[in-house]
Every structure is written in structure tokens, then in C-alpha cells.
Amino acid sequence: MHELRAGEIFAGYRIERVLGAGGMGSVYAARHPRLPRLVAVKLLHAAYSADPVFRGRFEREADLAGRLDHPNIVAIHDRGSEDGRLWIAMQYVAGSDAETALRAGPLAPPRALHIARSTADALDFAHTAGLLHRDVKPANILLSESAGAGAERVLLTDFGIAKAVDEGTALTQSGTVVATLRYAAPEQLDGRPAGARSDQYSLACTLFHLLAGRPPFTATNAGALIGAHLMHPVPRISEIVVSLPAAVDAVFARALAKDPEHRFGSCAEMVAAASAALTAETAATPGMTGPAGHRGLGVDNPAVFGTATATRARRGNTAWWAAGTLGLVTMLAIAAVVLMSRDAGGSGAVPTSTTATPTTTAVDAWAAARPTIALFPDLLPASPDSEGYRGLRCSFATKSPEAVWDTGFDCTDREGLRLQVMAHKDPGTVERFVATLPAGPVQQPRSRYGRPLTVHSFNGSTGPWLLVRFDAAPYSTVLLQVYWKGHTHQEMIDQWLSTAPL
Structure with missing residues (x-):
């Protein structure tokens, strides 16, 4: 298995013992011919040495690597070819x-x-x-x-x-x-x-x-x-x-x-x-409450969208939230959780009628929804201060006690597209909720990553919007809600859903 034996002289180095072997070659502890120290000599496999393209690249890259001088990088002392076999002498690490x-x-x-x-x-x-x-x-x-x-x-x-x-x-x-x-x-x-x-x-x-x-x-x-x-x-x-x-x-x-x-x-x-x-010291996220009567995706009756049942989610300049949305973002402080609604541009927050939830510990508002981020790492930002797909910025969403979803995000991208991502306890909860929705056009495309989707198209008082379901676990516990002002259902599917990293 190992080509060199203890006591053998190779490229001027006296081989003392085998240190290990891997896919690229074997490594030996060897005595330096002129200095009183050990070095690690790697002898590359014959398949590499016989490839002329590799030999040229190896020499160039070994020269570059040999210039790296850092306490956490194994130093390269020498390299060469012996009887047609490529080798490299490196710092010995006991x-x-x-x-x-x-x-x-x-x-x-x-x-x-x-x-x-x-x-x-x-x-x-x-x-x-x-x-x-x-x-x-x-x-x-x-x-x-x-x-x-x-x-x-x-x-x-x-x-x-x-x-x-x-x-x-x-x-x-x-x-x-x-x-x-x-x-x-x-x-x-x-x-x-x-x-x-x-x-x-x-x-x-x-x-x-x-x-x-x-x-x-x-x-x-x-x-x-x-x-x-x-x-x-x-x-x-x-x-x-x-x-x-x-x-x-x-x-x-x-x-x-x-x-x-x-x-x-x-x-x-x-x-x-x-x-x-x-x-970081971990702490439980305090309970969050929303306006009384919000359930499902944020409306009193999930089968009716854009009616007076959702007016409390549309205070200030937040008309787009009428299409079955959550309507609130969370601001966490050490003493209380204050619920606020925001305008369509994400600024100019207007206080709503809320119930403060006391707490004595600073918490990570996103902690409960981090499993959702793990499901969609290329879509959602990793933190409130970072961006996701197409500059997506998100806030951790609030939830009323009657809501069927567990955790969610309210998001906006640089093109003005609005996205809500809502995670549920299990696929059965999603099925039961979707069964309460009005009948409408349904498409079954595949995502950019090949995952089967079911897309429901709805028209709310503020325009067309999509409800996106995932047909396969573990994504089947998540619903996406998409609204893009000035775009039709098909344009949202063609210009966003087909390319989004889902």
C-alpha cells in the first residue's frame, strides 16, 4: 500500500515512518537531509504524477501555497519530482x-x-x-x-x-x-x-x-x-x-x-x-397576541377576503394586508412586547390597540421561526438585519391565539413583492385550513429546485394574490402568501415563483 519504507532515502529525505494515507497519496515522517528536524513528505499517487496537466498546475499552485505564512497554515518547505513521482515536503505537526x-x-x-x-x-x-x-x-x-x-x-x-x-x-x-x-x-x-x-x-x-x-x-x-x-x-x-x-x-x-x-x-x-x-443565553419567547378575532391567515372568516372582517389589519396605509394577511410586526423590548402595524413601505408605524405581554428577559424574536429559515436558507434572510432572495427583508410576524399557523414572517423584496411565510404544526392543519378557502384556479408547477407545488389564485380588495402549498414533507407544513402590486396571478408565477429558491 505504501511505496516508501522506513530507512529509505527519497528526494534526499530519510523516511522514518508512515503518517497516513488518503485519496491523493501517502504522507511520511522524514528526516531533513541537512537540518535536525522532521518534515512531512507527501508522495502523490501515480495517477496524478502521470497527468501532464496536473503536473503543471501542481507546480504553480504549490509555489503559491508556499508563499502563505500564517500560524494556522502548514508551511510548505519544498516540492519536486523523483523518478517521475511528484512530492511535497511540508511542516511536520506532531x-x-x-x-x-x-x-x-x-x-x-x-x-x-x-x-x-x-x-x-x-x-x-x-x-x-x-x-x-x-x-x-x-x-x-x-x-x-x-x-x-x-x-x-x-x-x-x-x-x-x-x-x-x-x-x-x-x-x-x-x-x-x-x-x-x-x-x-x-x-x-x-x-x-x-x-x-x-x-x-x-x-x-x-x-x-x-x-x-x-x-x-x-x-x-x-x-x-x-x-x-x-x-x-x-x-x-x-x-x-x-x-x-x-x-x-x-x-x-x-x-x-x-x-x-x-x-x-x-x-x-x-x-x-x-x-x-x-x-448566547437562551430564553423562551414570550407569548404574542394579536387583534381579537384574527385566525387562519389573519381574518375572521378565512373564506372571505378583502371585506370588513379584515379592517383591523388595514390601519394607516396597509391596504395590501387585506388579502388574508397577518397585518402586524413585532417589536420586542425587555419590559414588554408592543404590537404595531406598518405601512406598505415598511415605515411610518401606527400603534394599534394591543395588549402588552410583560417579560423580564431580552429574547431573540426569530428563535421560534429559525426552523423555517433552515427549510428555505436561500429564500429567507438569516436575521432581521440581513437580506434574502432579491433583497428580501423580513419581520417576525405576530399571531393571535386563534390562528392556525404557529410562526411566520412578513417580507418585502426590492421589487415591491410582498411575501408571508407561515409554518404550521403539521400538514393536517394546512389541509384543514385550505379546505375552508373559496374555490378558485389551481396550478401545480414545480419550484426551481424541483419541488411539487400547489398554487391557489385569489382576488382580494387590493388585487390578485397567491397561496402556495408544498406537496412533500417537510415543506408541507408551510404556506406562502404572495402579493405583487400591479402584477397578475400568472405574472407572479412566471416572474417570481418559477425562479424563487424554493
Whole structure:
């Protein structure tokens, strides 16, 4: 299995022992020919060495990686070819790696965050220098045992090699996926250009694995694993590890968004958000009450829309809410929850008749609805201060005691489209509610991600609007309500629904 033996001289280095082997080659601890130190020599597999395209790229990328000088990046000392075999000599790190550490189970959050934070620093530094890693995974994160009195030292290895393989080699052209599939970003799998946020995605998969003891997607079949990265929602880690707060679900939903533009701006930003979510003191969201009589989607009688039954949801300049909408947004303070209605532009709030709900703890208003964000990471913003698809900005919606939905969002995008996303307890609740709606035109298209939809078209006092249902679990507990002033039902379907990341 291993081509070199202890005591053998290779490229001037005396081989002492095998350190490990992987898909790209074997790694040996070797004695430096002139200096009193050990180095790690990686001998690449013959399939790589025999590919002339790879050899050229490897030399260029190894040169670039050799210029990286960072405390969390394994230094490259030398590289070359010996008897036609490519090799690289790197900094020797006494210790283990994150993959080995995971054999004992999930890591404690402080240690997992320390590993992710150090790796993020290494990646952001390399990205600034114009170099991608493209194969971030636990096996490529080395953990030093010689930390002394300080924290465990973390070093990222294999910079340059993965990039050399991934760009244009015969191996890639024949269909080989270089990045380990469990950690590969969607754009690495469907032919889109990779970038710094591709490494962020892989780091997020790695952090998920460190915390949960398993990566986010666990299919054993390569095709199914690729499909999961491309189309499946991000699993809620708080359901896998019940001791983790639900707030961290939204962090992974954003970091693992299918669209790179919806991820964090940097790897460090992602880890900082995860750290804040994991270390923040959690508190239960206080009960919220809305105007008496609002039920279903916010009207007294769900079968009647745009009538006097919805007038309380249309105070000020909020006529568009008449089409069966919630009509209120929440403002949470330490002492009370104040319910307010807003105008069509999202400003000029006018107080409504409300009942304040006292509380003594500052809370995360979005905590209860973060599972919904995890279902639609490319659609919904990860926080009140961020944006989703087409600049979508959302507020956490209020709910009356009689409402059939559990949590929801009121949203507006940069084109003026209004969207409400309402999550229900189970699909049966959705079915019973929809059965109360008036008969009308129904279409059954598929979403951009291939999910079957049922679209009901209605006309309210403020214009046409759509009610969108998902036919398959786990989305079948969610209803979408879409209103776009000046657009017909079909225009909303063609210009928004068909392209939205659903």
C-alpha cells in the first residue's frame, strides 16, 4: 500500500515512518537531509504524477501555497519530482487531526469553535492572497499536541493541491469529484465557479460535523450525497444535538445556503455568528397576541377576503394586508412586547390597540421561526438585519391565539413583492385550513429546485394574490402568501415563483 519504507532515502529525505494515507497519496515522517528536524513528505499517487496537466498546475499552485505564512497554515518547505513521482515536503505537526478526534464522538462546543475559528483565520488569509483551498474537511485540519500551556494549535494542510487537481485535469474531466463529497459546496458539484464562500461552505460542514458527530448530509451513495448538497434543506443541528440552542440552526442555514451570495461575507464572520449563537443565553419567547378575532391567515372568516372582517389589519396605509394577511410586526423590548402595524413601505408605524405581554428577559424574536429559515436558507434572510432572495427583508410576524399557523414572517423584496411565510404544526392543519378557502384556479408547477407545488389564485380588495402549498414533507407544513402590486396571478408565477429558491 505504501511505496516508501522506513530507512529509505527519497528526494534526499530519510523516511522514518508512515503518517497516513488518503485519496491523493501517502504522507511520511522524514528526516531533513541537512537540518535536525522532521518534515512531512507527501508522495502523490501515480495517477496524478502521470497527468501532464496536473503536473503543471501542481507546480504553480504549490509555489503559491508556499508563499502563505500564517500560524494556522502548514508551511510548505519544498516540492519536486523523483523518478517521475511528484512530492511535497511540508511542516511536520506532531499530533493528530480533527477527523481522528471525531472518532470519540462530537466535540465540546468550545473546542469545536476553537478549531473552526483557527481554520477560518487560515482560510480568510489565503483568500486575501488569492488562493482557494477547495478541500476543507476534518482530515485536513491538524491538531498539535505540543500546545504547552496554551490552547490546542490548529493548522490547515493541503493548500494548493486540491486546487491543482480541481482545475482542468484529466481526472476532473473524466468525472472525478475531487473535494470530499460530504463537505463539498454545491457550486463545486454542478460546475459553477468556486470561490472563497465555497471554502466557507466546507468549513461550515466541518463545524457541523465537529458539533454533531456527523456531517450535515450523510447519504452513502455518491449521487444521493450530491443531490442533498444541491437540493435538500440544511438539517437542524439543534434536533440532532438537543443541548445546542435553536439559534445555531440559522447560522448553518446561511453558511450552507445553496447560493454562495447568501452565505456570510467571510469564514471568520460565519464562525463568529456560530459562536454568538452557541454562547448566547437562551430564553423562551414570550407569548404574542394579536387583534381579537384574527385566525387562519389573519381574518375572521378565512373564506372571505378583502371585506370588513379584515379592517383591523388595514390601519394607516396597509391596504395590501387585506388579502388574508397577518397585518402586524413585532417589536420586542425587555419590559414588554408592543404590537404595531406598518405601512406598505415598511415605515411610518401606527400603534394599534394591543395588549402588552410583560417579560423580564431580552429574547431573540426569530428563535421560534429559525426552523423555517433552515427549510428555505436561500429564500429567507438569516436575521432581521440581513437580506434574502432579491433583497428580501423580513419581520417576525405576530399571531393571535386563534390562528392556525404557529410562526411566520412578513417580507418585502426590492421589487415591491410582498411575501408571508407561515409554518404550521403539521400538514393536517394546512389541509384543514385550505379546505375552508373559496374555490378558485389551481396550478401545480414545480419550484426551481424541483419541488411539487400547489398554487391557489385569489382576488382580494387590493388585487390578485397567491397561496402556495408544498406537496412533500417537510415543506408541507408551510404556506406562502404572495402579493405583487400591479402584477397578475400568472405574472407572479412566471416572474417570481418559477425562479424563487424554493
